[in-house]
Amino acid sequence: MINKAGEEMVVYLVGAGPGDPELITLKAIKVLEKADVVIYDRLANEEILKHAPQAKLIYVGKKAGEHYKSQDEINQILLNEAKNNDVVVRLKGGDPFVFGRGGEEVLTLKQENIDIETIPGVTSSIGVPTTVGLPVTHRGVATSFTVVTGHEDPTKTEKQVKWDYTADTIIVLMGIGQIKENTEEMMKYRDPKTPACVIESGTLPDERIVMGTLGDIAQKDIKSPAILIVGNVVDVFKEMTSKKLVY
Amino acid sequence: MINKAGEEMVVYLVGAGPGDPELITLKAIKVLEKADVVIYDRLANEEILKHAPQAKLIYVGKKAGEHYKSQDEINQILLNEAKNNDVVVRLKGGDPFVFGRGGEEVLTLKQENIDIETIPGVTSSIGVPTTVGLPVTHRGVATSFTVVTGHEDPTKTEKQVKWDYTADTIIVLMGIGQIKENTEEMMKYRDPKTPACVIESGTLPDERIVMGTLGDIAQKDIKSPAILIVGNVVDVFKEMTSKKLVY
Numbered sequence: 376m377i378n379k380a381g382e383e384m385v386v387y388l389v390g391a392g393p394g395d396p397e398l399i400t401l402k403a404i405k406v407l408e409k410a411d412v413v414i415y416d417r418l419a420n421e422e423i424l425k426h427a428p429q430a431k432l433i434y435v436g437k438k439a440g441e442h443y444k445s446q447d448e449i450n451q452i453l454l455n456e457a458k459n460n461d462v463v464v465r466l467k468g469g470d471p472f473v474f475g476r477g478g479e480e481v482l483t484l485k486q487e488n489i490d491i492e493t494i495p496g497v498t499s500s501i502g503v504p505t506t507v508g509l510p511v512t513h514r515g516v517a518t519s520f521t522v523v524t525g526h527e528d529p530t531k532t533e534k535q536v537k538w539d540y541t542a543d544t545i546i547v548l549m550g551i552g553q554i555k556e557n558t559e560e561m562m563k564y565r566d567p568k569t570p571a572c573v574i575e576s577g578t579l580p581d582e583r584i585v586m587g588t589l590g591d592i593a594q595k596d597i598k599s600p601a602i603l604i605v606g607n608v609v610d611v612f613k614e615m616t617s618k619k620l621v622y
Numbered sequence: 623m624i625n626k627a628g629e630e631m632v633v634y635l636v637g638a639g640p641g642d643p644e645l646i647t648l649k650a651i652k653v654l655e656k657a658d659v660v661i662y663d664r665l666a667n668e669e670i671l672k673h674a675p676q677a678k679l680i681y682v683g684k685k686a687g688e689h690y691k692s693q694d695e696i697n698q699i700l701l702n703e704a705k706n707n708d709v710v711v712r713l714k715g716g717d718p719f720v721f722g723r724g725g726e727e728v729l730t731l732k733q734e735n736i737d738i739e740t741i742p743g744v745t746s747s748i749g750v751p752t753t754v755g756l757p758v759t760h761r762g763v764a765t766s767f768t769v770v771t772g773h774e775d776p777t778k779t780e781k782q783v784k785w786d787y788t789a790d791t792i793i794v795l796m797g798i799g800q801i802k803e804n805t806e807e808m809m810k811y812r813d814p815k816t817p818a819c820v821i822e823s824g825t826l827p828d829e830r831i832v833m834g835t836l837g838d839i840a841q842k843d844i845k846s847p848a849i850l851i852v853g854n855v856v857d858v859f860k861e862m863t864s865k866k867l868v869y
Contacts, residue, residue, distance in 0.1 A: 390752070392650050393742075397649035400639065400744065404648065470748050474765075478757035478855075481862045490864055493750035495640075497647060501717055505637070505742035510725035512771075517723075518782045519770035521700055521789045527765060535765045542768045543785050608725075615728045 376488040380461045383410075384489045386453060388477050390470040390496015394419030395506070395578035398497050403466075406494065411460040414452060416516035418468050419579060419600070427464070428575035446476060450483040457489050468519065470498040474524050474548060474580015498522075500546045503577030503602050507584060509612040517608045525557050525603065539564045546605035551601045555593040561605065562589055572620075575601040585621045586613070595621075623655035623735040627708045631736045632702060633688075634710065635724050637717040637743015642753070642825035643669040645744050650713075651740065658707040661699060663722075665715050667826070674711070693723060701713075704736050706799040717745040721771050721795060745769075749791045750824030750849050754831060756859040762859045772797015772804050772850065787810045791853035798848045802840040808852065809836060817856035819867075822848040831858070832868045 392398035395528045396547060407413065407426035415424070433452060437443040446450070456463045463617030471477035471493060481491045502520040503509050509620045513522045521542035526549040529536060538560035545565075548559050551573070558571075567590030575583040575598055585595050589605050613620070625631040636652045639645035654660065654673035664683030671679060680699060684690040691699070695846070704712045718724035718740060728738045747769040751758050758767045768789035773796040774781060785807035792812075796805050798820070805818075814837030822830040822845055832842050836852050861869070 377754070392647065393647065398647050400645050400647055401651065402642065402644035405644065471750055472752045472757035472759060473748060474759050476761060478760040478858055478862065482858075485849065485862055491862075493752050493755050493757065495721065495744050495749035496745055497717075498748055501720060501745055501748070502742035505717055505719045505740050506856065508728065508738065508740050509656065511730075512719060512721050513725040514723060518774060519768055519787065521768040521787070522768055524759075534791070537788065539788050540768070541784065541788060542770070543770035543782070576628065591731075606659075608819065611725055611729075611841035615732055 377461060378394065378461060381470055382461070382532055384457050386457050386479065386484055386489060387494060388465045388491050389467070391418055391423050391468050392497040393469055393499035393506070393578045396420045396422040397430050398502060398559045398578060399423055399508035400494065402494050407460070409462050410464040412456045413463045413466055414456060414463045415466040417466060418466070423466070425445065432453050432552045443498050446479060448578070450480060453480060453484060455488060457484065468499070470496045473498045473500060473522065480558070480598050484587060496502055500548055501572050501601060504546070504604060506578045507574055507582070507618060509604060510574070510608055511544050511546065513608050513611050516611055519604055520544035520546060522546045522548065525553055526570045538616060544604065544608050547603040550603055551597055551599040553558065554597065554603060558589055564607070565589060569605055571603065571604050571605045572609045572612070573601050577602060582619060585620060625704065625708060626833035627704060629708070632711055633731055633738050634738060634741060635702050635712045635718045635727065635738050636714070638665055638670050638713050638823045639714055639744040640749035640753070641667055641823070642665045645825060645860045646670055647741065647743065649741050650743065653711055656709050658709045658713040659703045660711045660713055661703060662713040663715060665713070670713070677711070692723070694724060697727060699728060700731060700759060701734060704731065715746070715854050717743045720745040720747060720769065720828070745822060746849060747795055750821050751793070751851060753825045754821055754851050754865060756819070756851060757855055758791050758793065760855050760858045764853055764859055766790035767793060769793045769795065771795055772800055779830050782841050791851065791855050794850040797845040797850055798844055801844065801850060805836055805840045812836060812852070816852055817854060818850065818852045819856045819859070820844050820848050826851060830868060831865060
């Protein structure tokens with residue numbers, strides 16, 4: 376499809392990184408600088424938007440207590456903006472394809488013959504542990520890791536997340552609200568004594584690291600947004616870090 | 623420990639991203655700009671080093687046919703440079719803690735009371751699929767993914783990688799040399815008809831995408847470096863992409 380400027384339409388689907396505004400890529404900054412429109416979700420830090428000073432900014436994330444846009448409404452906004460502007464950027468926290476529903480937006484635009492160019496971001500699933508100094512893999516300790524959503528669609532009749540993951544390290548995103556249920560499920564397959572930790576507000580100034588085990592981490596005082604990490608790499612981290620840890 | 627400039631020593635452990643020199647973070651660029659020394663592995667693209675124009679560059683990666691540095695030698699170089707310079711950057715492809723042996727380097731420096739500050743990078747395990755437009759998660763198709771090394775230390779008597787991963791998407795790094803053995807192991811737990819694809823030279827100009835199934839992908843013409851992705855998200859990608867695919 377051809378846009379207002381007579382060119383093939385392309386929408387940029389861009390990852391903003393895990394929170395710290397400096398953890399965005401050079402490539403993302405370059406498309407933000409030429410953006411006419413930026414359609415963005417709740418970002419950990421809106422300072423990122425300063426890279427698009429002349430763009431129209433459209434917020435489509437959740438707002439406490441207010442109606443927020445459904446995925447259908449967001450898809451419609453994307454279509455309209457793509458048809459009426461030269462450079463449209465769809466900006467998402469982390470990486471656009473790690474639980475970002477980016478794939479659904481690509482499929483919507485594809486149906487109207489609009490191409491998407493995707494620019495990866497540092498996913499919080501890895502970027503947050505790395506920033507605090509927690510290695511998700513470590514020679515002799517972890518040769519694999521699994522990333523899973525802790526917040527499965529509650530309307531699903533059959534749960535897709537089974538918690539029987541055999542990877543050495545398990546990283547759970549968006550799961551603090553259901554941490555009790557999730558850790559109980561995991562304990563069906565994994566020793567309750569397995570080291571675990573929660574990183575709250577990762578990469579941001581109010582970052583907090585809470586240490587425990589799979590068996591007791593759910594009883595700790597934890598606030599969203601936070602990431603749960605389960606596995607022996609948590610013990611390696613303990614040995615490595617100079618950070619203040621909460622027990 | 624105190625360095626030459628009379629300050630607490632800090633070594634920066636920095637992820638360079640998956641290959642495309644623009645997929646480096648702003649934070650990484652900022653420490654490269656002030657670096658006195660950059661100690662780097664084989665990078666997918668050395669253009670990244672242009673951000674450190676005044677630094678001494680020390681290559682510690684592999685060179686075809688030549689002796690390369692052991693991890694002990696690299697650790698020794700890190701220690702020496704940390705003691706004799708103000709700003710030392712240890713630069714690794716992708717993210718420093720995703721199969722990068724970053725943890726071992728942190729532990730070495732820690733023993734000498736040298737702190738490490740870690741700066742995450744876009745890991746190729748996610749950044750490469752996202753760049754070609756392949757979503758590693760997708761609503762209703764994949765709520766979890768596992769990243770695993772395909773090249774386990776051959777000297778190990780007991781293999782740690784078991785290939786019984788239950789996550790919806792499996793991403794195998796550095797596994798092209800052993801793709802036949804690895805896919806055979808995976809077929810013990812997963813249908814040979816499961817969609818699979820290989821992305822060669824991801825994010826670089828000679829990128830190539832080879833499509834198949836878990837059962838037949840090992841018979842295709844594939845060259846390293848490449849990433850193997852197994853799971854139904856490969857079918858979602860087929861529906862979404864405008865890229866040239868090789869069958």
